[in-house]
Amino acid sequence: LTDAPLAGIRVLAMEQAVALPVGTRHLADMGAEIIRVQSHARRAPGLAEIDLTRNKRQLALDLTVPGASEAFLAVAAKCDVVAHNYTPRVVRQFGIDYEAVRAVKPDIIYVSLTGFGTTGPWGERPLFGPGAEAVSGHNVLIGDADGWPGRPGTIVFADTTCGLNAAFAVIAAIDERDRTGKGQHIDVSLYETSVAQLGPVIVEAQLGAIPARVGNDDINFAIHGVFTCRGLDRHLAVTVHHDQTGLLTKVMGLAGATAFDLAEAVREREASDVADVLQSHGIAATLVADAGDASMDEHLWSRHYFGLVERHLGGMEGQVYPHIGPAWGSGAIVPMEESRPVGADSDAILRDLGGYSPDEVDDLFARGVTGVVQPATVSSAPGAGQTRIERGELSRVDPEHDGWRTAARGAGMLP
Amino acid sequence: MTGRPRALDVATGVAAAYASRLLAEVGWDVVKAEPPDGDPLRREASRWGGGVGGAFVFANVGKRGVTVDTLTLERLAAAADVVIGDFSPSGLQSMGLPHDAFEVLSPRQALTSVSAFGITGPKSGWVATDLVVQAASGLMFLTGEYDQPPMQLPPYQGAITGGVAAASATLLAVRSSRRDGKLHRTDMSTVEALAVHTAAQVSEYVYRGAVARREARVKGGLRMVPANDRFVYCAPGAVATMRMDGIATLLDEPRLAEARFQTAEGRMEHFDEFVGLFAPPFKRKSARQWFEEAEALHLTFALVQTIEDLFHCPQIEARQLLRTTEAPDGRQVRTPGRPYRSIGGPEPATRPAPARPGMHTDEVLAEWLGEAR
Numbered sequence: 001l002t003d004a005p006l007a008g009i010r011v012l013a014m015e016q017a018v019a020l021p022v023g024t025r026h027l028a029d030m031g032a033e034i035i036r037v038q039s040h041a042r043r044a045p046g047l048a049e050i051d052l053t054r055n056k057r058q059l060a061l062d063l064t065v066p067g068a069s070e071a072f073l074a075v076a077a078k079c080d081v082v083a084h085n086y087t088p089r090v091v092r093q094f095g096i097d098y099e100a101v102r103a104v105k106p107d108i109i110y111v112s113l114t115g116f117g118t119t120g121p122w123g124e125r126p127l128f129g130p131g132a133e134a135v136s137g138h139n140v141l142i143g144d145a146d147g148w149p150g151r152p153g154t155i156v157f158a159d160t161t162c163g164l165n166a167a168f169a170v171i172a173a174i175d176e177r178d179r180t181g182k183g184q185h186i187d188v189s190l191y192e193t194s195v196a197q198l199g200p201v202i203v204e205a206q207l208g209a210i211p212a213r214v215g216n217d218d219i220n221f222a223i224h225g226v227f228t229c230r231g232l233d234r235h236l237a238v239t240v241h242h243d244q245t246g247l248l249t250k251v252m253g254l255a256g257a258t259a260f261d262l263a264e265a266v267r268e269r270e271a272s273d274v275a276d277v278l279q280s281h282g283i284a285a286t287l288v289a290d291a292g293d294a295s296m297d298e299h300l301w302s303r304h305y306f307g308l309v310e311r312h313l314g315g316m317e318g319q320v321y322p323h324i325g326p327a328w329g330s331g332a333i334v335p336m337e338e339s340r341p342v343g344a345d346s347d348a349i350l351r352d353l354g355g356y357s358p359d360e361v362d363d364l365f366a367r368g369v370t371g372v373v374q375p376a377t378v379s380s381a382p383g384a385g386q387t388r389i390e391r392g393e394l395s396r397v398d399p400e401h402d403g404w405r406t407a408a409r410g411a412g413m414l415p
Numbered sequence: 416m417t418g419r420p421r422a423l424d425v426a427t428g429v430a431a432a433y434a435s436r437l438l439a440e441v442g443w444d445v446v447k448a449e450p451p452d453g454d455p456l457r458r459e460a461s462r463w464g465g466g467v468g469g470a471f472v473f474a475n476v477g478k479r480g481v482t483v484d485t486l487t488l489e490r491l492a493a494a495a496d497v498v499i500g501d502f503s504p505s506g507l508q509s510m511g512l513p514h515d516a517f518e519v520l521s522p523r524q525a526l527t528s529v530s531a532f533g534i535t536g537p538k539s540g541w542v543a544t545d546l547v548v549q550a551a552s553g554l555m556f557l558t559g560e561y562d563q564p565p566m567q568l569p570p571y572q573g574a575i576t577g578g579v580a581a582a583s584a585t586l587l588a589v590r591s592s593r594r595d596g597k598l599h600r601t602d603m604s605t606v607e608a609l610a611v612h613t614a615a616q617v618s619e620y621v622y623r624g625a626v627a628r629r630e631a632r633v634k635g636g637l638r639m640v641p642a643n644d645r646f647v648y649c650a651p652g653a654v655a656t657m658r659m660d661g662i663a664t665l666l667d668e669p670r671l672a673e674a675r676f677q678t679a680e681g682r683m684e685h686f687d688e689f690v691g692l693f694a695p696p697f698k699r700k701s702a703r704q705w706f707e708e709a710e711a712l713h714l715t716f717a718l719v720q721t722i723e724d725l726f727h728c729p730q731i732e733a734r735q736l737l738r739t740t741e742a743p744d745g746r747q748v749r750t751p752g753r754p755y756r757s758i759g760g761p762e763p764a765t766r767p768a769p770a771r772p773g774m775h776t777d778e779v780l781a782e783w784l785g786e787a788r
Contacts, residue, residue, distance in 0.1 A: 003594070005587035022611075030587055047622070048615050098758075117756065120733035125710060130638070131717030134648035139639065140721050141569040142558060149639055149646055149719050152568055152612075153557025153629060160612045161576065165754050168583040172441040175586055176760055179418075188755035192736050196754035197575050200429070201722055202737070203469025206748040209461035211722045216546070216567050218462045224546060226555075226564045233628065235564050237550030284542045286551040288565050290626050291616035294553045299538040305607050321621050327576070327608045328584035328601065378622070385625060391683075392561045392631025401624030 004031025009174060011081040012037060012059075014072070014096070018129065018156045019190060020085035020113045021052035022163030027081075027170060028055035029326040029334040035059050035075065035353075040343045040371030047378050050339035051323065054309060059350070060343025060371050068369045069095040074354040077104040080177075081170055083111035087126055088118045098185045107183040109173045113166055117189040127190055132158035136194035141201065144215045162193040164327055223248070226288060227263050229271035233395045235288040236271040238262065244283055251281050290395065295322065296403035301411040306404075308413060309336040314377035320414075322404050342373035419444040420589070421783065423491050423522065424478060425500035427454045427509040429571050430605050431529040432474035433578025434585060435499045439477025440753040442761035446495075446779050447478040448488055450511050453772040457743065462570055470571060472742050473750050474578070477764025482773030485513065487780070492520040494783040497585055502602075503530035505542050517600065525588035526600045529581040531573070533604035543606075548573030552609035557616065561631040577605030579754075637682075639719055640694050642702040646719035649697075649709070661712045665705075666696040741767040 009032040013024045016038065028034040036053060040060035045053070059075065061068045073096065076082045082101050084091055091097045091112070098110045112118050115127025133139055133152055142150030152158075169186045177183055195202070201211050218224040223240040240248050245257035252274075254261040266274050271287040278285035287293060300306065306322040325334055350356045350364060364370045385397035408414040424435035424447040432447070432454075439445040447454075459468040483491065492498045500506065502517040506528075513519065517528055528534050531543030532551070546567050549555040559566030581603045588599035616627040639646045649662075663672035670692055675681045682689045697705065702718040709716035720728065726749065731737055734756065737749040753763040769775065780786045 003591075005590045026583070047618060051614055051618050116730050117734050120730045122730040126715050127717060128715060131648050131715065134639065134646075134719045135717040137720055137722050137725055138569055139646075139648070139719050142566060143560075144566075147560075150559060150566055151630075151638065152572075153554055153559070153565075154612050154616065156615070157554075157612055161579075164576065164579050164583070164608075164611075168437060168579055168586075169755050169757065171583050171586045171590075172437075173757070173760060175590065176441065182759060184757050184759035186755055186757050186760070191730065192734070192751075193754045195725060195731070195736060196751040197572060198569055198722070199433075199473035199575065199751045200468060200470035200571050201569055202725060203472045203742070203748050203750050204461045204463070204466070205469075205722045205726075207461070207469060207742060207746065208466030209463040209469075210465060211463055214462065216564075218546070218570075219464055220460050220462065221544075224544075226550070226566075228564055233626075235550075235556075237547050237555065237565075239544040239546050279538075279541045282542055284544050284547045286541075286543075286547050288550040288556050289553045290556045290628075291553060291613060291620040292624075292626050294610060294613065295617050295620050299532065299536045300607065300610070302536040303533055303602075303604065303607070305604075305610070316622075321618075324611055324614045324617060325607075327580035327611045328587075328603055385623075388625065393628065395626040395628040398620075398624040398626065401620055404621055 006030045006032035009033065009081065010079045011035065011083060012076050012079040014038070014084040014086065016085060018052065018159035019162040020083055020166065022160050023113070023166035023170070024056065024083065025052055025054065026164065026167040026326045033057065035079070035345070035349060037061050037072065038342055039063070040373050045339070045342070045376045050313065050376055050378065053339040054323065055335070055337050056340070057345040057349065058340045058342055060346050060373065062368060062371070063094045065367060065369045067364065067367060071350060071354055071364065071369060072096050073100065073104050074356070075349060076101050076108070078353040079105065079108070080174065081109045081111065083113065083166070085113040087114060087124055088112065089124055102183070107177055107181060109170060109177060109183050109186065111166060111170060111186045111188065113162065114189050116191045118187050129157065129159035129190055130155050132190035132194045136191055137198050137201070138194060141211060141213060143213045145213050147213065149213070158190045158194045161197055162188060162190045165193040165196070222257060223259050223262060225259055227266050229266050229274065230268050231270070233290070234271045236266055236274050236285060237288050238278065238283065238285040240283055247281055248283060251277060251283070292398060292401065292403070296407045298407050298410055301407040301413070304333065304411065306408070307334050307336040308408070309338060311378070312338045313375055316378055322408065339376070341375040343371050346370040346372065420496045421446070421494065423448060423495040423498045425488070425498060425510055425512065426529070427506065428456055428501055429470050429474050429574035430577040431499045431501050431527070431581065432456070433575055434527065434529055434581035435478065436474055436476055436764070437579065437582035438585070439764040445478045446491070446775070446783070447475060447480050447769060448491065449480060449482055449772040451482050451772065455509055472740065472748060472768050475768030476740055476750060477766050478769060479766070479775035479779055480769025480772055481776040481779050483776065489520060490784055492522050495522040497525040497527065497589060498522045499527045499529065499581065499585060501530045502528035503532070503534050504540055506530050521598060524592035524598065525585050526598060527581055527585045527588065527603060528601065529577055529603040529605065531605050533607070534602050545571050545573050548605050548609060551606045553613040553616065554609050557613065557627060557629055559629045561629050565629065573605040573609045577603060577608040580608040637690070637693070640697045642697045642700060642705055645702045645721070647697055647702045647705045648717035648719055658714060661714045665709055665712050665714060666693070668692055668696055738765070741770070743768070743770045
């Protein structure tokens with residue numbers, strides 16, 4: 001799409017795990033050409049990974065093989081942005097650190113996405129997203145006052161946050177480069193972006209508050225919490241301002257305006273029905289949505305939050321499935337192209353951008369510098385659903401789970 | 416005209432304010448318009464008692480403040496490259512803006528609305544607090560204990576995440592505007608920004624019908640283990656990724672290297688025995704000591720820091736992540752600066768959030784509109 005905001009921007013991303021792939025996916029969605037670099041000496045990707053690699057080209061390089069770093073730099077010289085999420089030690093070892101890339105592309109925007117940042121006493125330490133949540137202070141703020149620290153749901157909270165911040169940093173740096181002609185080295189970390197998410201709390205701690213776990217409470221509200229409703233694992237989230245308590249008792253027919261009264265009143269009702277009633281009177285409330293609810297939420301579909309991707313992976317050939325859009329919505333206007341196998345574009349990229357002749361590319365294949373990995377096989381079979389329920393991983397498995405189609409038709413996205 | 420692009424922030428609350436703060440962090444001239452009695456966020460009390468909230472100070476670093484009538488606001492908007500605000504019905508009301516402000520205000524390049532549910536769609540009239548945003552996003556359903564109701568995340572996670580996304584979307588709109596010369600309007604929802612965290616769970620549902628739930632205690636108990644002062648975070652992901660030989664060495668407990676504990680399945684099967692060997696040794700040392708010793712053995716541990724710990728963290732100190740700023744009452748406080756470092760990029764913002772609403776009105780009117788007052 002030539003009129004996409006980032007059309008014409010090329011990004012070479014040596015990426016793994018989640019944080020950087022999320023960041024570059026945002027850029028890909030907005031029209032940037034993302035060349036994902038990963039080694040062909042690893043197993044085929046699974047479901048979580050293919051969701052991170054839509055709209056990306058695939059270059060396989062095994063940087064432990066002589067000649068691979070040169071190939072990386074040859075392609076980097078034709079890029080606007082080079083990004084990686086390895087430790088500083090690893091990129092130095094491979095000869096693809098900021099100085100090395102800047103030597104071949106002076107105005108490069110170079111992104112190091114690391115655990116703690118590339119400098120400082122913890123700068124060489126590896127860190128994963130869940131650890132970043134712990135060390136940045138999120139965990140001590142989640143849970144009941146008398147319980148252990150909790151953690152943000154999903155294992156990718158810090159990763160997704162960091163990826164989003166990295167995308168912002170790159171977009172801002174491109175803007176800056178277009179105005180000044182200068183590149184920059186963006187040094188973004190899981191730890192620091194997670195700390196930034198706690199900005200209000202950090203300031204508050206210096207203004208007299210002692211931040212701690214308080215369950216679902218907030219003392220500034222008459223009611224602020226989650227209430228269990230009818231059904232399996234169904235809940236209502238409600239916040240009632242002090243000047244809304246009279247309204248609440250009237251609307252819900254309560255004897256009093258306490259959380260206890262509300263809990264009794266909603267226990268046997270549908271959470272979404274109660275939310276509709278409260279919202280119609282200006283009281284903030286919602287069903288606590290699970291993944292199934294989200295997939296068929298008419299509101300999200302009407303806003304084109306979801307896009308549709310036609311899967312071409314083993315086991316799903318030709319089937320169309322919804323996928324979430326970028327964090328700024330409008331998934332429907334984002335062309336969503338299926339994840340490509342590792343190394344699928346190696347040949348074209350090495351020739352067109354790397355400047356290698358066909359014979360030289362053949363040689364790179366022969367020496368294992370580059371390669372191709374068979375496409376992923378993704379099963380849409382329910383798997384060991386009952387076992388996973390018993391192990392406490394799932395709430396339920398719905399035999400019918402294509403309610404999203406109705407919502408997609410309602411939004412005019414499916415015939 | 417000066418070289419710095421201009422943003423007018425007409426936001427109350429956190430999300431849009433943080434978006435425009437991020438523009439200030441990359442060199443933009445950002446002006447915050449407030450009602451005469453100020454952004455209600457100034458008066459917000461802390462969730463934990465003890466004083467005022469910290470969100471206003473955090474989200475408004477780097478901005479000058481004006482208070483102006485509606486007509487002047489429209490002229491400031493026209494003199495700006497972008498306008499960012501909450502154009503939902505409740506957002507407009509709290510700012511005292513007319514109902515058609517999203518259509519009427521006409522900055523040169525981009526107009527960005529950031530609200531909880533967005534300004535189109537069946538729930539666009541819904542009101543929300545951050546708890547409701549977290550709940551509607553799908554993230555809260557996954558947070559908490561398996562057998563307990565869902566649990567909230569720290570305050571303003573929806574708003575701050577939405578703010579980062581809105582800043583990005585605004586810069587992209589500016590880029591598009593440079594190309595086609597038109598004004599680009601963006602309708603951001605913080606619910607949607609936060610929902611991105613649950614992409615994998617939504618995929619698992621649409622492919623397989625599986626509804627992921629809050630993590631069971633049986634696994635959660637292995638993630639965080641109490642040391643003699645605070646908690647250690649001792650697994651990068653699930654227990655499946657633990658390297659047991661290293662852990663046996665670290666904890667000086669050779670039995671943990673035995674065959675039955677080598678796999679995740681084995682540890683689950685012998686769970687009580689495993690936890691009985693695994694957890695108690697941590698009581699011997701501080702979390703920080705375990706963090707350092709694990710590093711020496713190439714085990715990826717983290718420690719569970721408190722907010723107070725952040726003020727003494729050597730990494731934060733070395734990288735100067737926390738910057739000193741001034742609260743409206745004059746107290747010096749530290750706040751996270753730009754959430755990333757940039758070598759060769761613009762200088763981060765230093766100006767504290769406006770101490771009083773409208774304290775820069777005269778100078779901004781002079782600079783932006785060429786008016787003396």
